[in-house]
Amino acid sequence: MTEKxxxxxxxxxxxxxxxxxxxxLSQIEISNPFRPPEGYFDAFAQNVQSRIEKNKKPExxxxxxxxxxxxxxxxxxxxxxxxxxxxxxAEKTDPAVNGFADEIFFDQYFEWYTDYRNHELLDIISDxxxxxxxxxxxxxxxxxxxxxxDYLLYYEHYFSQELSILFPID
Amino acid sequence: MEHYSDxxxxxxxxxxxxxxxxxxxxxxxxxxxxxxxxRRMVTDHEDTNDLMQEVFVxxxxxxxxxxxxSKLFTWLYRIATNETLSFLKKxxxxxxxxxxxxxxxxxxxxxxxxxFSGTQIQHKLQKALxxxxxxxxxxxxxxxxxxxxxEEMSKILDTxxxxxxxxxxxxxxxxxxxxxxx
Numbered sequence: 001m002t003e004k005x006x007x008x009x010x011x012x013x014x015x016x017x018x019x020x021x022x023x024x025l026s027q028i029e030i031s032n033p034f035r036p037p038e039g040y041f042d043a044f045a046q047n048v049q050s051r052i053e054k055n056k057k058p059e060x061x062x063x064x065x066x067x068x069x070x071x072x073x074x075x076x077x078x079x080x081x082x083x084x085x086x087x088x089x090a091e092k093t094d095p096a097v098n099g100f101a102d103e104i105f106f107d108q109y110f111e112w113y114t115d116y117r118n119h120e121l122l123d124i125i126s127d128x129x130x131x132x133x134x135x136x137x138x139x140x141x142x143x144x145x146x147x148x149x150d151y152l153l154y155y156e157h158y159f160s161q162e163l164s165i166l167f168p169i170d
Numbered sequence: 171m172e173h174y175s176d177x178x179x180x181x182x183x184x185x186x187x188x189x190x191x192x193x194x195x196x197x198x199x200x201x202x203x204x205x206x207x208x209r210r211m212v213t214d215h216e217d218t219n220d221l222m223q224e225v226f227v228x229x230x231x232x233x234x235x236x237x238x239x240s241k242l243f244t245w246l247y248r249i250a251t252n253e254t255l256s257f258l259k260k261x262x263x264x265x266x267x268x269x270x271x272x273x274x275x276x277x278x279x280x281x282x283x284x285x286f287s288g289t290q291i292q293h294k295l296q297k298a299l300x301x302x303x304x305x306x307x308x309x310x311x312x313x314x315x316x317x318x319x320x321e322e323m324s325k326i327l328d329t330x331x332x333x334x335x336x337x338x339x340x341x342x343x344x345x346x347x348x349x350x351x352x
Contacts, residue, residue, distance in 0.1 A: 009243065014317035021339055022346045030315065033288025033296065034209050040219075041205070045197040048226045049190065055227060 173199055176242040204250045210311045211254045213276055215285050225250045247326045258304055276300045298348035302341055310341040
């Protein structure tokens with residue numbers, strides 16, 4: 001079964017529409033001013049296949065993922081979170097600082113933090129894991145803020161579980 | 171070269187013995203259309219080539235899960251468009267340049283590009299297009315050069331037909347103004 005053309009995607013009224021919107025622009029000949037290098041399309045399919053072969057590498061196991069710098073980063077982040085939580089709770093017990101101003105501060109902080117996570121972490125995750133399935137999924141899919149937050153919350157839970165195995169609290 | 175229908179290509183791809191062969195045919199079938207779609211957006215051949223490879227590697231990875239909810243053609247264009255827009259966004263951020271300066275750099279590159287062989291009016295047209303917002307530029311290219319139906323564009327860009335018509339109308343008017351005033 002062969003397919004000779006893709007005219008089903010073409011709108012024969014496109015030129016007429018252009019003439020209606022801009023008679024001036026419709027008088028300019030529509031031509032393609034760009035040129036690819038000689039023989040580019042002849043070799044392209046082979047180049048893609050080579051690239052795919054090169055990309056075929058075993059997926060990282062969990063123990064490989066937990067390299068020393070990553071482990072240190074996760075530990076430092078958790079320590080900071082615990083410390084922040086401790087000070088937050090300590091502050092809350094002081095009636096002098098447990099006022100409206102603090103509520104505004106924390107509202108603004110969480111608003112900024114949520115915004116930061118939504119916009120910056122998506123790129124970091126996509127870049128960090130560009131070879132993994134989740135990286136591919138993130139870059140292909142039209143991910144929204146809610147889905148990203150679900151993803152981050154899942155990983156927060158996942159890390160805390162893994163760390164409790166690595167550092168059991170007796 | 172014989173062109174297989176999308177259905178036939180997908181059937182071939184499902185059979186693991188034919189996978190590389192089918193993918194090769196798919197690349198050959200769509201490479202030129204996707205190349206021009208990307209090249210018109212980023213203007214530079216090297217950037218286009220990098221993006222083309224990224225796009226087809228992603229297609230290779232995701233194709234086994236392609237369920238045919240959309241047409242293959244639409245799906246490929248969507249991946250290519252997302253990759254291109256994401257590339258332009260990153261380029262702007264990495265170069266620490268405001269968008270106006272990125273436009274100037276792209277326009278300058280166009281002047282020195284040996285792969286650009288347009289007439290003076292074509293040159294002016296490309297410079298005017300660079301100044302359009304990225305999404306409006308995609309709409310303009312798909313309609314002006316590819317004469318694509320709004321219904322197909324709507325599936326690729328996930329935008330309503332009405333919004334696309336309005337976007338194209340604005341883009342044409344802006345380009346016309348640019349051409350008349352430069």
